[in-house]
Amino acid sequence: MKYVYFPGCVIPQRENAYELSARRVAEKFGIQLIDLEDLNCCGFFLEPIDRLSAVAFAARNISLAEENGCDLLTLCPACFGHLTRVRTELLREHGLRKDVNRALGEINKKFEGSSQITHIAKVLLKEVGVEKIRETVIKPLKKIRVAPHYGCHIVKPSDEIQFDSPERPRLLDSLIKATGAECIDYLEKRLCCGAPVMGVDKNLALRILMKKLDSIRKVGVDVIVTVCPFCHTHFDVNQLRIEEEYQIPVLHYTQLLGLAQGFNPDELGLWENRVPADNILSVL
Amino acid sequence: MAEAQERIVRLDEADMEFSEAIAKAGGEKINLCFQCGTCSASCPVARFNENYNPRLILRAAALGLTKRVLPSEVIWLCVACYSCTERCPRGVRPTEVICAIRNLAVKKGYVHPFFQMQAATIINFGRAFKEEERVDFNVIRGDMNLPPIGPIKLEEMVKFLRFTNVKELLSVEKREGAR
Numbered sequence: 001m002k003y004v005y006f007p008g009c010v011i012p013q014r015e016n017a018y019e020l021s022a023r024r025v026a027e028k029f030g031i032q033l034i035d036l037e038d039l040n041c042c043g044f045f046l047e048p049i050d051r052l053s054a055v056a057f058a059a060r061n062i063s064l065a066e067e068n069g070c071d072l073l074t075l076c077p078a079c080f081g082h083l084t085r086v087r088t089e090l091l092r093e094h095g096l097r098k099d100v101n102r103a104l105g106e107i108n109k110k111f112e113g114s115s116q117i118t119h120i121a122k123v124l125l126k127e128v129g130v131e132k133i134r135e136t137v138i139k140p141l142k143k144i145r146v147a148p149h150y151g152c153h154i155v156k157p158s159d160e161i162q163f164d165s166p167e168r169p170r171l172l173d174s175l176i177k178a179t180g181a182e183c184i185d186y187l188e189k190r191l192c193c194g195a196p197v198m199g200v201d202k203n204l205a206l207r208i209l210m211k212k213l214d215s216i217r218k219v220g221v222d223v224i225v226t227v228c229p230f231c232h233t234h235f236d237v238n239q240l241r242i243e244e245e246y247q248i249p250v251l252h253y254t255q256l257l258g259l260a261q262g263f264n265p266d267e268l269g270l271w272e273n274r275v276p277a278d279n280i281l282s283v284l
Numbered sequence: 285m286a287e288a289q290e291r292i293v294r295l296d297e298a299d300m301e302f303s304e305a306i307a308k309a310g311g312e313k314i315n316l317c318f319q320c321g322t323c324s325a326s327c328p329v330a331r332f333n334e335n336y337n338p339r340l341i342l343r344a345a346a347l348g349l350t351k352r353v354l355p356s357e358v359i360w361l362c363v364a365c366y367s368c369t370e371r372c373p374r375g376v377r378p379t380e381v382i383c384a385i386r387n388l389a390v391k392k393g394y395v396h397p398f399f400q401m402q403a404a405t406i407i408n409f410g411r412a413f414k415e416e417e418r419v420d421f422n423v424i425r426g427d428m429n430l431p432p433i434g435p436i437k438l439e440e441m442v443k444f445l446r447f448t449n450v451k452e453l454l455s456v457e458k459r460e461g462a463r
Contacts, residue, residue, distance in 0.1 A: 012433045
């Protein structure tokens with residue numbers, strides 16, 4: 001298993017611990033990552049401004065993966081979703097592909113469609129498999145109660161993403177259970193975290209977050225687990241901006257798995273998490 | 285009375301070609317909408333903000349009420365979660381229709397300052413962070429033994445963006461004209 005690694009913009013700015021823990025976990029399973037210098041923004045943030053530019057940005061990244069003859073591995077579902085949707089569109093719409101390839105031609109690149117886009121959760125489930133994951137667990141996280149937060153773009157729009165059920169997602173549940181932890185359902189499981197609207201209406205974004213946190217607190221969990229760096233920041237950082245005190249630790253899935261695999265908290269960058277996860281570290 | 289006036293839709297103000305333009309900008313299915321409201325019922329933003337109603341945005345857009353739709357602040361509230369797109373019984377894909385409406389609003393010079401700022405960074409630096417930020421976080425990455433994020437080939441991005449004309453779209457003069 002060899003991939004071109006796509007860091008995106010959010011992870012290097014704010015969630016390097018996600019990448020650190022993902023690399024530890026990847027290494028355990030013999031997943032090789034190729035680091036390229038020159039990847040640009042996936043294009044998702046340009047979509048509301050100009051669709052052609054958003055498509056072109058994505059296509060440049062995909063063409064770089066194609067030059068290396070590998071699929072593109074993302075940790076961020078927004079990058080994963082955007083790159084996946086653009087790839088599908090480019091394969092479907094010949095006119096758009098021609099336009100984009102003309103722009104890429106200016107810099108001696110070309111979109112061909114030979115590289116697929118994937119996400120770490122998808123690789124762990126579909127390439128590694130739950131059984132293999134379980135075999136690497138040396139410290140099962142018994143009795144640790146985990147609330148999963150999927151993030152919208154890892155499942156929706158499901159016709160293009162084709163990963164999990166949009167109404168009853170369960171794949172992250174099975175990844176969590178593979179660590180030995182308990183995966184706890186809650187009423188607002190499929191609600192968006194609110195992060196994307198933070199820059200436009202902060203109070204609205206925090207109201208949505210509070211709804212999620214209230215619902216999670218009601219079922220009583222030790223930790224929230226995410227697979228999206230953007231959702232993660234919202235849960236972890238902005239939880240502290242709400243007057244109400246929740247103090248629910250938030251872990252990247254790869255940190256949770258890494259703990260179960262016996263890595264120590266420092267090796268997984270746990271010091272970067274803003275809400276301390278002492279409650280689970282003390283029982284490990 | 286004033287409120288009643290506001291509710292009256294005058295078709296002589298309607299731009300009959302608007303839904304065509306939306307279709308071309310990526311909202312192909314807008315005319316399939318039969319106003320059932322599944323989008324609004326599924327929308328996390330509408331649930332927490334009564335001023336946001338995707339069903340009404342789609343209706344006003346399909347009627348060609350550009351003056352109501354394009355300058356409106358509410359079109360920038362969509363979180364692009366795709367809940368509506370997932371559930372729409374007509375396959376309208378409201379997320380994509382609203383995205384197309386935003387693209388057309390930008391063309392007329394209406395863009396939310398947050399989106400403007402974010403897009404400007406991406407266009408000028410190739411990514412959603414500035415050069416000095418890259419240098420700063422590479423120090424943290426170095427401490428973690430993570431490979432540094434390299435500089436982007438800006439000359440490539442410039443060549444490439446000339447093709448999509450996005451810089452012109454976001455130019456300051458143009459935006460001021462709309463205010």
